[in-house]
Amino acid sequence: MIIILLGPPGAGKGTQAAHIVEKYGIPQLSTGDILRAAVAEQTPVGIKAKEVMDLGDLVSDDIVAAIVEERIDAEDCAGGFLLDGFPRTLAQAEMLDTMLLDDLMEKQERNLDAVIELRVDADLLIERLRTRVKETVARGEEPRKDDDEETFKYRLKVYQDQTAPLIPYYEKQGKLKVVDGMGAVDAVSAEIDAKLDQFRR
Ligand code: ADP
Numbered sequence: 001m002i003i004i005l006l007g008p009p010g011a012g013k014g015t016q017a018a019h020i021v022e023k024y025g026i027p028q029l030s031t032g033d034i035l036r037a038a039v040a041e042q043t044p045v046g047i048k049a050k051e052v053m054d055l056g057d058l059v060s061d062d063i064v065a066a067i068v069e070e071r072i073d074a075e076d077c078a079g080g081f082l083l084d085g086f087p088r089t090l091a092q093a094e095m096l097d098t099m100l101l102d103d104l105m106e107k108q109e110r111n112l113d114a115v116i117e118l119r120v121d122a123d124l125l126i127e128r129l130r131t132r133v134k135e136t137v138a139r140g141e142e143p144r145k146d147d148d149e150e151t152f153k154y155r156l157k158v159y160q161d162q163t164a165p166l167i168p169y170y171e172k173q174g175k176l177k178v179v180d181g182m183g184a185v186d187a188v189s190a191e192i193d194a195k196l197d198q199f200r201r
Helices: 013-024 031-041 044-054 061-072 090-105 122-138 149-163 166-172 185-199
Strands: 002-006 028-030 081-084 114-119 176-180
Touching: 002 013, 002 166, 013 028, 013 081, 013 114, 013 185, 028 031, 028 061, 031 044, 031 061, 031 081, 044 061, 061 090, 090 166, 114 166, 114 185, 122 149, 166 176, 176 185
Parallel strands: 002 081, 002 114, 028 081, 114 176
Antiparallel strands: none
16 A cells, blocks of 8 residues: 655644554655654765755755655565655656656556545644644753744745645546544544545555
């Protein structure tokens, strides 16, 4: 099963990704997590990505596509995977299509099954951000630099400008499943399950 989780920052992708991983037994590939680990380890990619990420901008398509391409070739992804935070631009979506097509030609059948779009009001996103930052501080941890309110608003704009065009792109492919992300965590998970059950194998 190959699934994409799409939605603006704060929509609950991370929370629902954990649910999908547990329920369907596929690994989660979060480009944000992979990039943050690279930044922490100060790898060449991390050093390049840090400034861009702190500003709330997107890391280059080539860098993230290379990360994903390498990751999906790993053995644990043979039975499928969940993409969280990738693709984020039309160019990345086209790169992913090419990667899967290349696999197909090597006789490894891998098709994208579904794109789950978590749909949430912008006002709620700011509220969730404030809660997330408060909780992080309460745990004695440092909030993410890009969770500063102004930067967060900028990330919402980047989502609208660069990522939202993926919605019609996947709708045309017949892959889009829209899920109401405004409800309680369990209600959202249940709606995701209802949409994904047909792809279980
Ligand atoms: P969010 O909470 O906004 O969904 P992520 O953890 O997915 O955040 O990503 C954090 C940052 O990592 C992004 O703002 C961007 O700089 C970088 N990033 C993650 N995935 C991608 C991607 N597919 N393309 C470009 N940049 C990315």
